Amino acid sequence: MFQQFGKPATGTCADAAVATLNWAGVASGGWGESWAQWMNGGKGGAVCNRALIYSLGLSKWVVNA
Structure with a gap:
């Protein structure tokens, strides 16, 4: 399963990740940078x-x- 959120203008993905993404006991971390079509209204x-x-x-x- 993939999780994504918009990359912040400053700071790191790890710093910007909210705790609610760590559902089902998943540890924080493991974030990388990528590109997605859904951002910025498509x-x-x-x-x-x-x-x-x-x-x-x-x-x-x-x-x-």
Whole structure:
């Protein structure tokens, strides 16, 4: 599963990520920079993103490193 939010004009993605994105016990972190079409009313723009995967061994969602 992918999570994204608009990249802030200043600061890092890790600093801008809100705690509510860490649902289901997922740790914070793992954020990178990318581009997405949905930003800026469909014109595209910079986003912060990360991927989550479900670990069968741990029986929980984790950040895909």
